[in-house]
Amino acid sequence: MFLHNFALSKMRKRKFSNRSYGRKRKNERRFWPWVVALLVLLALVVLMLPLIPPSEKGLAHSTALMERVDYYEVSLDGRPMFRLNNIDNWIVSRMSTDMSDTTVAELKHFFGMWARRTFSPLCHGRLLVTGADTSTWNADKARQAIAALNDKRGILQQRMQMMEKRIDELQYFLRVHKVTDEGFNVVAYWLERAVGELQSVRQVAEVMEDSTSLDRMQVRLVQEYTLLYIDTAGTKHRVPCQILKADTIGGKYLVQTKDRWMPDSICPQYYSEAAWLFSEEKTKHLHTPADTANARIHIDEAFYRGETDANWVPNGHGIMRSTNGKVYDGMWKAGKRNGFGISMDSDGRLRVGEWLEDVYQGERLTYTVDHVYGIDISRHQHEKGKKRYGINWSQLRISSLGTKSKKRISGTVDYPVTFCFVKSTEGTTIRNQYYAADCRAARSQGIHVGSYHFFSLKSSARDQATSFLRYSSFPKGDLPPVLDVEPTNAQIKAYGGTEKLLQAIRTWLHVVEQAVGVRPILYVNQYFVTHHLAEAHDIKRDYQVWIARYGEYKPDVRLAVWQLSPDGRAKGIQGEVDINVFNGYRDQFEDFLEEHSIQ
Secondary structure, eight states, X not given: OHHHHHHHHHHHHHHHHHHHHHHHHHHHHHHHHHHHHHHHHHHHHHHHGGGSOOOHHHHHTTEEEEEEEEEEXXXXXXXXXXXXXXXXXXXXXXXXSOTTOGGGSEEEEEEEEXXXXXXXXXXXXXXXXXXSXXXXXXXXXXXXXXXXXXXHHHHHHHHHHHHHHHHHHHHXXXXXSOTTSTTHHHHXXXXXXXXXXXXXXXXXXXXHTOGGGGGGEEXXXXXXXXXXXEOTTSOEEEEEEEEEEEETTTTEEEEEETTOOOOTTOOOEEEOTTTOOOOHHHXXXXXXXXXXXXOOOEETTEEEEEEEOTTSOEEEEEEEEETTSXXXXXXXXXXXXXXXXXXXXXXXXXXXXXEETTEEEEBOOEEOTTSOEEEEEOGGGTEETTEEOOOOGGGOEEXXXXXXXXXXXXXXXXXXXXXXEEEEEETTTEEOTTHHHHHHHHHHTTOEEEEEEEOOSSSOHHHHHHHHHHHXXXXXXXXXXXXXXXXXXXXXXXXXXXXXXXXXXXXXXXXXXXXXXXXXXXXXXXXXXXXXXXXXHHHHHHSEEEEEXXXXXXXXXXXXXXXXXXXXXXXXXXXXXXXXXXXXXXXXXXHHHHHHSOO
16 A cells, blocks of 8 residues: 555656646746847847947047157167157257157147947957058168168258257356346256257267268167046046057057056947947047047147146146247246247247247346446436536436336345446537546446447448547447447338448448447347348347347347336436346456457
8 A cells, every 4th residue: 555655656746747847848948039039139239339329428528638759769780879759850850869868759649539349348448549640660661761861961960050059049048147037947957958969969970970880770660659638636647558559551549558547437439340440420529529628739830748727738837849949948828838938949049038828028137236237328418408417426326227117126226337328429410518528427436438329321331430439539448339220210211221221330330340449339229120130140140239128028139238218217317317237247247348348
């Protein structure tokens, strides 16, 4: 009985198990189609995602600003010899034999887009950059560059001449300024840089003189990428990148941050792995990015490195170096030079001072007792209408620099009069009756005296020079004689034009120089320098210039004396008087006297 019941139980369990297994198999047959359908749907979604047009917000969050550093490395017998940033234009190319010098590199900025593969949900720090380059650097181009080096030998001489001009300008600025003057340390820095660069160019020129060296040279293009990113807290990041894939002909680069770093807020866009391209809509966005991603670091063929605002627009202190050799080191505001800075042109010209909305205003002095001041006088300091006045030379001190322009003054204006120019003659018929007495009185007080002639367009330059020499005195130690030229544009036109006037000026200067033994000083205003003297490079080169400019800023030329005010005041003189400042300090004034005073 027991065995019968046990067998019956087994049969019942087997029958129940067969029914459960059948139901399970039936459920599985119903489940798998859904799984397959879901997978197919998911695959379709993944395939369709790249085809969905991104929103403007999504595009804005996918754009990134990239920086690329380019430089060429020239080696001799496998040993790096020098770096330069432009293999084609050696006239303005930055060059250095210091192989750790990164300042020779060319900075280029362009836009990229955070990217991810079609079937990958992760970005892994990848960025696609378009428009980065349209040329290819390969062995053929390297050989062409080496072959072209033979043509650079003469160009290197021009390069050295340009650098020598820049060094001369920088040295001149330091000679006539003190370390306490604004910009002194910056100019000293660039002088050191220029001297080092000139030395590098000379070393390169020496190597290039050996014609056999060309066969042993190699040229290598070095490119380094950096991601520029500002997080939500306003912190700026510079993240090094590496190239994963490059199409130099098409100008496309696939780069990746070296540690696969990427910000949390980005919205990477899909790209095709086979063609690694974006849709036309997305690539257009790279050339017309949203305002929040805008950058004006590339300015008129110039490349900038320094402080920026939240949109990478130059703002604060920064250095701009252009492809034609110009340099600006100073303050920026909203992408324009604004504030104090120094500028160096490729022709050697140096400008130090203040800028406003990209326009150079000039150098603004801080007036202190350390400067060397003087006056210039004529009969107008003795005659006011029908009244006659004398000058109390023993009490003579400058008490006001005038009010016609803003001036930055440190301390109280109470300056000694170190020099005085006295009018002697005008044309061929006018003489200053107070000339002789004023000269004697000034010399008796230890004031350095100079005589000046007011040029007339009504008589010949030679006759005027002869009259000036006849009625003026030039004792040993006096300042050089001065030619005062102040015609209007209408008078110059009626006289016969700028060239005729310049020739008359040359005649007067030459006649007086031959008679006195020192080169005279030319007195003109800023307008005359800019619009007329620009055509007389020999006069600017050979003669000291005294400029009248009644503005806030110092004249933008090399000069001996600056007449800064026509309405100054001096104790001992009745009424207004012209105030002048020597271009330099006491030591430079002593050097000026030793070199240019009458012997």
